[in-house]
Each structure stands twice: as structure tokens, then as C-alpha cells.
Amino acid sequence: MRRGESVIDASGLVKELGGRRVVDDVSLSVARGECVALVGANGAGKSTLLRMLVRLVEPDEGSMRIHGVDARDASAAALRDLRRRTGFVFQHHDLVGRASVLTNVVHGALGRVAWWRGWAQGIAPAALREEAMGCLGKVGLPHVARQRADRLSGGQSQRVAIARALMQRPALLLADEPAASLDPAAGEEVMGVFRTLAREESMTVVFTSHHVSHALDYADRVVGLRAGRLALDAPVGSIAAEAIHALYS
Amino acid sequence: MRSIPEEGRHGAPARFDRPGAATFVVGVAAAAFLLASFRATDVSMGELLRGGPNALRILGEMFPPSLDRAWPVAGSLLQTFQMAVAGTAIGCAISLPLAVLATRHLSPHPVLHHATRVVVAICRTVPDLVWALLFVAIVGLGPFAGVLAIAVDKIGFCGRFFAEAMEEADRRPQEALRALGAARPAIILGAVIPGATPGLINAALFSLEKATRSSVVLGLVGAGGIGIELQVSMDMFRYDEAITIILAILALVVAVEQFSAWLRRRAM
Numbered sequence: 001m002r003r004g005e006s007v008i009d010a011s012g013l014v015k016e017l018g019g020r021r022v023v024d025d026v027s028l029s030v031a032r033g034e035c036v037a038l039v040g041a042n043g044a045g046k047s048t049l050l051r052m053l054v055r056l057v058e059p060d061e062g063s064m065r066i067h068g069v070d071a072r073d074a075s076a077a078a079l080r081d082l083r084r085r086t087g088f089v090f091q092h093h094d095l096v097g098r099a100s101v102l103t104n105v106v107h108g109a110l111g112r113v114a115w116w117r118g119w120a121q122g123i124a125p126a127a128l129r130e131e132a133m134g135c136l137g138k139v140g141l142p143h144v145a146r147q148r149a150d151r152l153s154g155g156q157s158q159r160v161a162i163a164r165a166l167m168q169r170p171a172l173l174l175a176d177e178p179a180a181s182l183d184p185a186a187g188e189e190v191m192g193v194f195r196t197l198a199r200e201e202s203m204t205v206v207f208t209s210h211h212v213s214h215a216l217d218y219a220d221r222v223v224g225l226r227a228g229r230l231a232l233d234a235p236v237g238s239i240a241a242e243a244i245h246a247l248y249s
Numbered sequence: 250m251r252s253i254p255e256e257g258r259h260g261a262p263a264r265f266d267r268p269g270a271a272t273f274v275v276g277v278a279a280a281a282f283l284l285a286s287f288r289a290t291d292v293s294m295g296e297l298l299r300g301g302p303n304a305l306r307i308l309g310e311m312f313p314p315s316l317d318r319a320w321p322v323a324g325s326l327l328q329t330f331q332m333a334v335a336g337t338a339i340g341c342a343i344s345l346p347l348a349v350l351a352t353r354h355l356s357p358h359p360v361l362h363h364a365t366r367v368v369v370a371i372c373r374t375v376p377d378l379v380w381a382l383l384f385v386a387i388v389g390l391g392p393f394a395g396v397l398a399i400a401v402d403k404i405g406f407c408g409r410f411f412a413e414a415m416e417e418a419d420r421r422p423q424e425a426l427r428a429l430g431a432a433r434p435a436i437i438l439g440a441v442i443p444g445a446t447p448g449l450i451n452a453a454l455f456s457l458e459k460a461t462r463s464s465v466v467l468g469l470v471g472a473g474g475i476g477i478e479l480q481v482s483m484d485m486f487r488y489d490e491a492i493t494i495i496l497a498i499l500a501l502v503v504a505v506e507q508f509s510a511w512l513r514r515r516a517m
Contacts, residue, residue, distance in 0.1 A: 056428055084430035094425035098443040107439050111430025119439035161425075168429050 006065070007032050007172050007204045008053060013062035015048050022048045023059075024228035030206060032171070035198035037219035038208040041248045045228040046208040047091075047176050053206075054083050054174065067171060084111030087165030089175040089207075093157045097150030101141070101160050104149050105132040108167025135163040139193055155186025162193055173197065175207035179214060187211070191218045212244045307488050314496065315489035322478055322490075326497050328392055329474035330505070332467070333460035336396045340403025340460075341453050347404065348411030349437055355415060357433075369412075373405025377463045381472040392473025399460045399467070406456050414448025415441055450516045454509040461505045465498050 008030040015023040023045040030036050038046045051057040053066060055074075064071045067085055074082055087108075095104045102121040109128055110118045118124055121132070136142045139159035144152065149160060158178060165173055175194065179187030191207075195218045198205045209215055215222045216236055224232030224247045231247055232239070268276065347365055349355050356362035381398035388394050422440040431439065442449070468476020475494060482490040 054428055056424065080430040080432070082430075083428055086428075088425070088428040090421065090425055092421060094421040096422045096440050096443050097419075098446055099439070103439075107426060107431070107435075108429060110426060110432070110435045110439065115432045115435035115438075119435045164425075165429070 005032050006030065007034075008064070008066055008206070010053065010064035011062055013049065013052060013064065014060045015045070015052060015057060016060055017048070022228050023052065023225075025062075026225070026228070026230050027062075028223060028230075028233075030172075030204060032204055033198070033202040035194070035205040035218065035220045036207075037215035037222045038206060038225065039210070039212070039215050039222060039244055039247060040225035040231075043227075044225040044247070046225055049225070050088075050174050050176050050206065050208055054086050054088060055079060056088075080111060084168055085171050087162075087168050087170035087173040089158070089161050089165050089173065089178050091177040091180050093154075093161040093181075095149040095157060095161060095164070097148070099149055100145065101136070101147050101149055101152070102129065102132055102145040104160055105135055105145075105163045105167050108132070108135070108164040111168060132163070132167055135166040136160070138166060138197075139163045153186070154182045155189055158182060158186070158190050159193060162190070162197075166197075170203070172204045172206070175205070177208050177210070180210065187214070194218060212241050215244060216241060310486075310488040311492035313489065314493040315487070316493065318478075318490055319493070322475070322494055322497055325468075325475040325478045326501055329464045329468070329476075329498075330461060330501060332392050332395045332399060332474050333457060333464045333505075336399025336464070337403055337453070337457045337460045339396065339400040340456065341407050343400070344404050344407035344411050345449075347408045348415055349441075351408060351412040352415040352441075354420075355433070355437060355441065365408075366412075369405055369408035371405070372401050373409060375405075377402040378466065378470060381467045381470050385471050390471040390473075395464060395467040395472035395474055398472055399464060402463065403456045403460060406459065407452050410452035410455075411445070411449055414445035414452065417448065418444030447517050451513060454513055458502075458506055458509050461502055465502075 006029050008028060010029070011027045013023055013026045013028075014021060022043070026045070026049060028049075038050065040046050048057055052059045053064065053071070055071060059072065062072075066082055069078060069082055071079070071082055096107070099107075100121060106118055106121045106124045106128055109124075109131070113128065116123070118128065121129055124132075133142055133145060136145055139162050141156060141159055141163065144156060144160075149157065152160065158181075162175075162178075173194070178194070179190050182190060191214050194205050194207060197203045198220075207214075207219070219236055221235050222232060222239060222244060223230070224244060226247050232243060234243075347369060350357075350361050350365040351369055353362060356365070377398050380401045381394060384394035384397040388397065418441050422444060423436050426436045426440050464474050464476075465479075466476050468474040468478070469480055471477070475498060479491060479494045479498075482488070482494060
């Protein structure tokens with residue numbers, strides 16, 4: 001794969017927290033349209049690495065180009081644009097609980113529309129509201145648009161978080177343990193949404209997971225971390241489940 | 250029963266620790282100042298007992314309450330409540346942006362954060378009666394001076410508690426909006442204020458209750474409301490009118506507290 005086609009091109013990333021290297025010299029390249037599972041035990045550095053890619057956590061060392069932009073030296077405006085083009089789905093969904101589902105999805109456009117037009121669905125332009133309804137349709141939840149976000153089930157809540165990310169019109173979707181707080185059925189449902197987005201909309205997806213089955217069933221490639229270092233990087237077809245299990249031992 | 254051998258016995262510790270020299274000196278000084286305060290302010294149980302018959306006479310003159318001036322009193326009571334509502338609304342509206350500046354993680358600069366905290370603290374520390382005296386001197390006698398005094402007092406109260414509610418609002422939705430490239434005002438309107446809503450409503454309702462009580466006394470310095478009616482009745486020894494006014498005030502304060510409690514339950 002040519003480097004020009006990489007959506008993520010990170011090299012030698014390091015992050016120290018509390019005197020410990022939680023990410024230690026990690027290099028990662030992800031091509032456009034790839035679906036990558038990032039696996040490893042608790043504290044292996046998966047979430048930190050993912051957050052570093054949009055500078056929610058600042059790297060100490062290393063370089064990274066996201067969407068071809070030097071993310072480490074990006075100005076405030078360039079960083080906002082980079083974040084706008086990168087959907088981020090959090091483990092705990094992180095919706096605004098007291099706001100409606102539709103408002104939460106409209107929030108996804110806040111990186112690309114003027115702030116006063118997108119902070120609540122009530123004042124959003126009609127086109128934005130319709131687009132948000134379309135994103136809710138993609139995750140199968142248009143019927144809950146008027147509900148308060150804190151009244152949803154865990155699986156619904158995570159799907160709304162995905163709809164919010166889709167509203168960004170992202171070229172890259174990062175998901176931090178998207179199924180960790182869900183029951184198995186809801187987890188499969190959410191992972192199915194990621195697979196559909198990756199395969200049918202050619203979206204680049206990177207997700208972290210503790211579930212070996214999720215990594216093998218939904219990703220094209222598995223990247224494993226152990227104690228902050230890269231320990232595995234291979235296409236799904238060429239690795240055995242045992243190789244992933246070994247990361248947790 | 251087996252007796253405890255001599256060497257295994259432990260005496261109970263002293264009931265109270267012996268105070269250190271500094272604690273002793275501070276304690277004695279505080280007690281001396283308390284006694285001096287009683288003496289300087291003519292605190293006297295004898296005077297209180299000698300005033301007993303006066304209290305009984307005034308109480309006797311209060312009943313039955315007079316309804317001679319019921320309509321003017323009702324009008325003043327309504328004006329008192331309107332002063333409280335207007336002052337609280339203005340105070341809350343100004344407090345909201347000030348609270349954003351006073352919230353550590355939302356303020357654009359630490360200097361602005363500290364400066365806003367100082368302004369809010371000044372508004373809170375100076376009593377509302379002093380603000381009323383000041384505004385009577387600036388805008389003249391009448392309810393507008395009272396509204397301004399209440400508004401400034403509420404800036405002190407709501408500015409602090411709104412900022413605390415914003416500090417305590419869940420940070421994760423805020424981080425989620427930051428991660429998707431939202432600007433600071435959008436994060437404040439879209440995530441901080443909805444997250445802080447219960448705290449904001451609580452503080453606003455408490456300040457309405459407080460404003461209703463304080464708007465009663467603002468009239469005593471000419472800042473409008475029912476206070477002036479009460480003062481006139483007391484000065485004219487019309488205790489039967491005074492009790493009507495006092496009962497009307499009591500009814501208003503209780504009604505506002507009940508309404509505020511009901512609204513708080515619904516909003517949470």
C-alpha cells in the first residue's frame with residue numbers, strides 16, 4: 001500500500017503517564033477503508049494510543065500524520081479540522097444525557113457548522129436536522145429522535161454515539177471499547193454497525209476491544225499491544241485466536 | 250471468672266486531652282471577648298423581662314388584624330414579589346456568563362478566572378441592604394433601586410453556585426464534543442449547561458426564595474416594596490395593620506418556597 005493512501009501514519013509514538021511508558025515507541029499505519037482492531041490487556045495502552053491520534057492525549061515523542069496532516073504540529077484551527085474529519089466513539093458513549101437524541105446527533109456537525117447553528121436541534125437548520133435523521137436511520141434508531149438520551153438502553157445509546165460520529169461525515173472512525181459497557185447481544189449489534197460502515201461505506205475504522213471474537217469477526221487486521229509496545233500486527237486471515245489470547249497472558 | 254493479671258491491666262485514657270498553651274490562651278481570649286460583647290451590647294435578662302408587658306400589649310393590639318388597607322398592602326406585596334422576580338431574572342442572566350468565566354476549565358485565561366471570582370465574591374460579601382442604599386443614591390427612591398440591589402446580590406450568589414454546578418457537570422460529553430472539533434461556545438451551550446441544569450435550577454430557585462425575603466426589608470431604606478408599609482404602620486403604632494402585613498409577607502414567602510420546591514422536584 002502506498003503511503004499516500006494512509007489515513008493514519010504514526011511513527012515512534014511515546015506517552016509517559018505517572019512515570020510509566022503507557023505507549024512505548026509504537027508505529028502504526030492504517031490504509032483508507034481498512035478496519036483495524038486494537039487489542040491488548042488492561043493498561044496495554046490501547047485507549048491512550050487512540051486518544052493520541054486526535055490529541056485528546058498529547059504524545060511525548062513521535063510523529064503522526066492523520067488524513068495527510070501533521071497532527072503533532074497542527075495549529076488550533078487545523079486540529080479542529082482534523083478532529084472534525086475523525087469520528088470518535090467512546091466506551092461510555094458520552095452523550096449529553098439531558099438533551100434529546102436528535103440534539104446529540106446534530107452535535108456531530110459542530111466541527112463544520114457555526115457553533116450557534118448546531119448546539120441544539122431546535123435551532124439547527126432543517127437540512128442539518130434531516131441529515132441527523134439520516135444518520136439515526138443508518139444505526140436503526142430514527143424512532144427515538146425525540147427521546148432524552150439518558151432514557152436509552154446501553155446499546156441504543158452507543159448507536160446514537162455512532163450516529164453522532166457519522167454526522168461529522170468522517171473519513172476515519174475511532175472507537176474506544178465500543179462494546180465494553182454493553183451486554184453481548186447489544187455488543188454484537190454495535191460491532192455490526194461498524195462492519196457495515198467499513199464495508200459498505202469504505203470508511204476507515206479503528207476500534208479497541210477486549211473481545212477476541214470481535215477482533216476476528218469484524219476487523220480486517222489485528223494490532224496487538226503489550227505493556228505499551230507493539231506485539232502483533234497481522235491480517236485477520238493469517239492469525240490464530242491463540243496469538244491474540246497470548247497478549248492477555 | 251479469671252482475674253486479669255496485674256501486668257496485663259491497662260488504665261483507661263484521660264476523658265479529655267489537656268489543651269496546649271496556645272489553645273488555652275485562644276480559649277480564654279474568646280471567652281473574655283464573648284463576655285465583653287454581652288456587656289457592650291447591653292444584653293440584659295432584666296430588661297427583657299421588664300419588656301414583657303409591652304410585648305403582651307403590642308400583641309393584644311395586633312388582634313384582630315386590620316383589613317382597612319388590604320388593597321394597598323396587596324399592591325405593595327405584589328410589587329415586592331415583582332421586585333424579587335425581576336431582580337432574580339437580571340441577576341441570573343448576568344451570572345450565567347460570569348459563571349462560565351469563573352469556572353476553571355471553561356475560562357479562557359486564569360487571570361480572567363480569578364478576576365471574575367473576585368467580582369462575584371464582592372457582590373456576595375456586601376449585604377443587599379448596603380447595595381440598596383447605594384442604588385437609592387444612584388437611581389433615586391423606588392422599586393428600581395430594589396431590583397438593582399437584588400440583581401447584584403444574586404450575581405454574588407448565583408455566580409458562585411452556577412460556577413460550582415458547571416465545575417461538577419459531567420466532563421465526558423464535553424470531551425466528546427471537543428473530540429469532534431466543536432468550538433468552546435458550542436461545548437458550553439451543548440454540553441456544559443445541559444449537564445449543569447439541575448444545579449443551575451436549584452441555585453436560581455433558592456435565589457428567588459432569598460430575593461423574596463430580602464425584598465421585604467429593602468423597602469425600609471426606600472427601595473420599594475412592602476417594607477415601607479410595615480415601617481409606616483409600626484411608626485404610627487398601628488399594630489393591627491402591621492400584623493396584617495407580617496402575615497401577608499409570611500404567606501408570600503411560604504408560597505414562593507412551596508412553588509420553588511415543587512418546581513425543583515419536577516426539574517430534577
